[in-house]
Amino acid sequence: MAALMLYLAYMGLQLFFIDHVNPLVFLFSPNFSPDAHHPGALVFILGSVFVTLFALCVGGPFGVGVGVFLSQIAPPKLATLMKPAIEILVGIPSVVYGWLGLTLLAPLIRHSTGSLTGFGLLTAGIVLSIMILPTVISLSEDALRAVHISMKEGSMALGATRWQTIWSVMLPAARSGLTVAVILGIARAIGEALAVQMVIGNSAVLPKGLLAPTAALTTEIVTDMGSAQEGTVLYHSLFSMAFLLLLIAMALILGVRLAVRRSS
Amino acid sequence: MTTTTEIKMCVEDLNVYYGSFHAIKDASLQVPENGVMALIGPSGCGKSTFIRALNRMHDLVPDVTVQGRVTLDGEDIYAKDVDPVTIRHRIGMVFQRPNPFPKSIFENVAYGPRIHGVRSRKRLLEIAERSLRHAALWDEVKDRLDKSALELSGGQQQRLCIARVLAVEPEVILMDEPASALDPIATSKIEDLIGDLKKDYTVVIVTHSMQQAARISDNTAFFLMGELIEIGPTRDIFFKPQDKRTEDYITGRYG
Amino acid sequence: MATANLAARRRTVNNVMTGVLWAAALSIIVLLAFFVGYILYLGAPVISWHFLTAPPSELAAGGGIGPEIFNSFYILILTLIFTTPIATAGGIYLQEYARPGIFTSAVQFCAESLATIPSIVMGLFGLLVFVTLLHWHFTALGGALTLTILNLPALMRVTQEALQTVPSTFREGSMALGATKWQTIRRVVLPSAIAPLTTGIVLIAGRIFGETAALIFTAGVSVSAGRSAYDFGLFHQAETLSVHLWYVHSEGLVPDAAQVGNGSALVLLVMVLIFNIGARLLGYALHKRLTGK
Ligand SMILES: Nc1ncnc2c1ncn2[C@@H]1O[C@H](COP(=O)(O)OP(=O)(O)OP(=O)(O)O)[C@@H](O)[C@H]1O
Ligand SMILES: [Mg+2]
Numbered sequence: 157m158a159a160l161m162l163y164l165a166y167m168g169l170q171l172f173f174i175d176h177v178n179p180l181v182f183l184f185s186p187n188f189s190p191d192a193h194h195p196g197a198l199v200f201i202l203g204s205v206f207v208t209l210f211a212l213c214v215g216g217p218f219g220v221g222v223g224v225f226l227s228q229i230a231p232p233k234l235a236t237l238m239k240p241a242i243e244i245l246v247g248i249p250s251v252v253y254g255w256l257g258l259t260l261l262a263p264l265i266r267h268s269t270g271s272l273t274g275f276g277l278l279t280a281g282i283v284l285s286i287m288i289l290p291t292v293i294s295l296s297e298d299a300l301r302a303v304h305i306s307m308k309e310g311s312m313a314l315g316a317t318r319w320q321t322i323w324s325v326m327l328p329a330a331r332s333g334l335t336v337a338v339i340l341g342i343a344r345a346i347g348e349a350l351a352v353q354m355v356i357g358n359s360a361v362l363p364k365g366l367l368a369p370t371a372a373l374t375t376e377i378v379t380d381m382g383s384a385q386e387g388t389v390l391y392h393s394l395f396s397m398a399f400l401l402l403l404i405a406m407a408l409i410l411g412v413r414l415a416v417r418r419s420s
Numbered sequence: 421m422t423t424t425t426e427i428k429m430c431v432e433d434l435n436v437y438y439g440s441f442h443a444i445k446d447a448s449l450q451v452p453e454n455g456v457m458a459l460i461g462p463s464g465c466g467k468s469t470f471i472r473a474l475n476r477m478h479d480l481v482p483d484v485t486v487q488g489r490v491t492l493d494g495e496d497i498y499a500k501d502v503d504p505v506t507i508r509h510r511i512g513m514v515f516q517r518p519n520p521f522p523k524s525i526f527e528n529v530a531y532g533p534r535i536h537g538v539r540s541r542k543r544l545l546e547i548a549e550r551s552l553r554h555a556a557l558w559d560e561v562k563d564r565l566d567k568s569a570l571e572l573s574g575g576q577q578q579r580l581c582i583a584r585v586l587a588v589e590p591e592v593i594l595m596d597e598p599a600s601a602l603d604p605i606a607t608s609k610i611e612d613l614i615g616d617l618k619k620d621y622t623v624v625i626v627t628h629s630m631q632q633a634a635r636i637s638d639n640t641a642f643f644l645m646g647e648l649i650e651i652g653p654t655r656d657i658f659f660k661p662q663d664k665r666t667e668d669y670i671t672g673r674y675g
Numbered sequence: 676m677a678t679a680n681l682a683a684r685r686r687t688v689n690n691v692m693t694g695v696l697w698a699a700a701l702s703i704i705v706l707l708a709f710f711v712g713y714i715l716y717l718g719a720p721v722i723s724w725h726f727l728t729a730p731p732s733e734l735a736a737g738g739g740i741g742p743e744i745f746n747s748f749y750i751l752i753l754t755l756i757f758t759t760p761i762a763t764a765g766g767i768y769l770q771e772y773a774r775p776g777i778f779t780s781a782v783q784f785c786a787e788s789l790a791t792i793p794s795i796v797m798g799l800f801g802l803l804v805f806v807t808l809l810h811w812h813f814t815a816l817g818g819a820l821t822l823t824i825l826n827l828p829a830l831m832r833v834t835q836e837a838l839q840t841v842p843s844t845f846r847e848g849s850m851a852l853g854a855t856k857w858q859t860i861r862r863v864v865l866p867s868a869i870a871p872l873t874t875g876i877v878l879i880a881g882r883i884f885g886e887t888a889a890l891i892f893t894a895g896v897s898v899s900a901g902r903s904a905y906d907f908g909l910f911h912q913a914e915t916l917s918v919h920l921w922y923v924h925s926e927g928l929v930p931d932a933a934q935v936g937n938g939s940a941l942v943l944l945v946m947v948l949i950f951n952i953g954a955r956l957l958g959y960a961l962h963k964r965l966t967g968k
Contacts, residue, residue: 160792160800160824167803222703225696232482238700240951241707243878247947248710249885251920255940256710258924259717259933289703306519310581312480314532314588315509317689324531329522340791347793349888350921374795374888381799381892382926386807398799405791412787505689506682537681 161402168399171195171392182396188360188376195393199360201400203277203372204346206363207356210281211288211345216338218285219292220327223337226293227300228308228322246290254354257283262355271367275357278366283351288341295340299333300326332419336412343408347401349374373397428453428592428622429474434488436469436478443469447488447648449641451592456614456623458633458654461643462669467626468516470643471594474624475511476504492592509536512585516597518577520569520584525561528569528580532588547587555583556613575606582613593617595625599632611636630670634658642666711944718941721934727942731919733897736931740939746815746913747946750894751883753819758830759876765827766834771860790828794889797825801893815913818894825889826879833875837868866965874958881950885943887917896922917943 171177177195185196226235261282262274307329311321327334357369358379371379377394384391429451436444444466451457459467469478476497478484490497497507520528529548530538538544548565552558557579561572569580578598585593595614599607614636617623627633633640634654641651642663650657650666661667729739765782773779801821805811841864849859895912896919914922920939923932 160789163803164796164800218699221696221699225700229693229696230700234700238704240955241704244947244951245703245707247878247881247885247951249887249917249943249947251887251917252714252885252940252943252947255920255924255936256713259937260713286706293703304519306515306517307521309477309480309513309515310519310521310584311531312505313475313477313508313513313515313594314535314585315505315512315590316532316535317505317685319689319692320535320685322692324535325521343791347791347795349793349795354921354924374793377795377799378888378891381802382896395799398796401793401796405793405796406788409784409788409791413784503682503686505686535685 164395164399164402167392167395168402169396171389171396175389175392177389177393182393186362188393190388190390190393193389195389195396197373197376197393197397197400199362200371200373200376200397202362203356203370204374206277206370207280207284207352207372208342208345210277211284212338212342214281215285215288215345216292216341219289219341220296220334220337222289222293223296223300224322224326226297228318228326242290242293245286250287250348250351251354253283253287254351257351257355265367269367273357273369275355276367276369277356277363280352280356280372281366283355284345284348287348287351288344291344292337292341295337296330296334299330299337302333303329332415335415339408339411339415343405346404347374349378353378373401425452425455427451428493429624430489430491430494431474432489432491434470434473434486434490436466436473436487437485438469439483443646444473445646447643449648449651451622451624452639453622454618454620455638456618456625456636458637458640459624459626459643460628460630460633460640460669461649463628465643466646467643468596469646470648471513471596471624471626474592474594475508475513477508477513479504509588510590511592511594512588512590513594514578514581514585514596514598517601518574518581520572520577520580522568522570524566525569525572525580526565529583529587532584536588548583551583551587552580554586554616555579556609557583573606575602575609578602578606578610579613582610586617590621592622592624595623597626597628600628607632630658642669644669711948714937714940714944717937718939718944721938722941726938731935732929734928736929738929738931738935740916740919740935740942743914743916743919743939744942746894747884747915747917750815750819750822750890750913750915751880753815754822754826754883755876755880757819757823758826761823762827762830763834763872766831766838767860767865769831770835770838771856771864786828786831789824790832792825794825794886797821798889798892800824801889805893811910813893813895813912814910815894815908816910818890818913818915821889821893822883822886825886826883829879829882830876833879834872837872837875838864840871841867870958870962870965873961874954877950877954877957881947881954884946884950885917887915887921890915890918891921894918896926 171182172179177193182195182197183201184198185194186198187194187196188199226238257279261279265271265279266274303326307325308321311325352372353375356371356375358371358375359369360371363370377397380390381394384394427450432448434444434447435442447470459471461467472478473486474490478486486498492507492510521531526548529551530544533544533547538547549558552561557576560576569577572580599610602610611632614623614625625637637654639652640654640657642649642657644665650661650663657666658670661670726739727744728741730742731740732738769779769782798821801817805817805820806813811817845863845867846859849863894915896914897912916939920936920943923929923935929935
């Protein structure tokens, strides 16, 4: 683990120490021209942030909603029936999600919006929303089930409706567990490479809208790693991106730890 | 001076099943208004099961069947067109373990009025103060209403839970062993409080302690293995029980 | 009057929200059914004995996915051979022996962090170590080792959770008879945990089977040309089925890429279903045999 961190840090920082690229250029320039010694990764960073935010805004509430349903509303039989279904959704390989996005969603978006290719932020965001669902659902279900039944009884005994109880008592009481569910959903979204790469369009330009093609950190690595020559600025900047992803993952894990600690 | 006591709640032929387990068998009783009724009996005899049937708490758990009639002011609370939510608004419940919400003290008391549509903060503060005073908790918490309710002691939490119920102004208050998790001092505070409550409310209380039943209740019902054995004025139950089994229990011959 | 209105409003909100949540949950099932149906619809016409067994083609149409299927299983089995012993040992240690302390929480923390590292990042790490540093180039072994690191934390978790399902009375009962800790674990705890453990391992196996991002730059994107389709070489390139699905779409040159993709997607999906259903059946059967019911 430590070896992995150090090695990736070493590789990721070569861009700045060996190629002497200004880290600010890497982080804030939208112009990705490694051949011209100017590997601005802003497009990819923003791409990752946008698709993740999109997935979060759509998949997050949806997933928590289903978690609420499974823990509070579903008849027990239906809940046990849905568990395997959700596990299958976890098990479907990301390339298959990508393939579905490619053959089903992209043409749909092409026809209904007049976008040229159907590839872009929107398509990637929708695919990711679906992909983070199982994570968010099962973790938020667990979080809500962990809330003691006396909370629910206390609220219902005051004449609250089931929805009022869920909204004002159960969700706040499960807050830290729900935070963990959402953070791990984010982790899954920001680290997903192939499904996004297959539908985001992969062009290193800032997107002008939801329908425009762009790229993300992970997708750029997938797209260019195969052709990057060892030791070049391109090669190093791809590793810097991987290192950045690693840092983000660590930050998310720290977030999880904080959320768990705050609750106890 | 005697007042004719009105009947607040009436239970007829109540049967409760957990799956196929018959937990309450053909129980019938009447709860007079503005009195305290105690439910006593050995552990596992069905006291909690019975009291939870009085405000439809069993609806929340799958696999529980309730049969029979339970009326509140003559209206069957299990009738098809009755919304259990309105019933629970009129019949509040305090549980064995204090269960304050993980919110501030104020938010706990304000919760009930809020869900029933009270918006104004001034009004909520009034209600909170009145309920907390009524529950004999005001002086202890008035300076820290915004602190988490979980920081209170067990006895204070239980009085907070009572205040929380008082805030929605129910007509009947059900209490399932409200003092069993508390020390003697906290217990006596709660007992005083209950004596005070019957001026405005009808109280049904489950208790393990016969002394407690004797101290606070007007009527007592004795349960044994899911059956209602005997019911009557508390004094009669304790001093001249009609049923041999009641006598055995009162004199301590059951566990 | 006002209160009656209010009660009605609360009831309506409650009913509407209940409906919304029902709809959300049912849409998950519909979504899944639709995915399966759609992929079946796309892929079924492509599936044939030839497609499932023939080697892929680089330029012409009519290639199959035989070696890819083989490689997927091959790498899966290699990975399981590496991970299972380490993960079960680690899980047993953490669950049964470890005392809370700095070391234990450090291990837990590492496992958690490892579990959130994106698989593409892990792929690059594998690329650095196995391909560049050790000069193996793209190899089945490098891919399997990368997947080993990637899946260790999950498998360790599964072991821990399986052990947690064993009631502590079992352990106490055995210890009370004078059994040592290890004897207790071997004879009492592990046999009772075997059913959930098996279910967990098979579910993870399903995930390993479909893993792609970590393999592209470690096991490679082609099957070794000229060799037999079923190539056990640890140090040969070994493109798996999921990598192939990505490859035909992104970089492939064959004219029938769409068909090959549809067929591969179907095979992958069917495998996932088999792994999931298999995991349950196996766990169920083991549970039944061990509890004698
Ligand atoms: N959820 C349940 N499922 C199945 N059986 C139950 C359930 N709750 C209670 N019982 C059974 O119903 C019977 C009555 O239980 P109940 O909790 O009403 O007793 P009690 O008189 O309140 O006991 P205590 O004084 O210990 O609180 C017991 O035999 C108990 O085992
Ligand atoms: Mg009880």
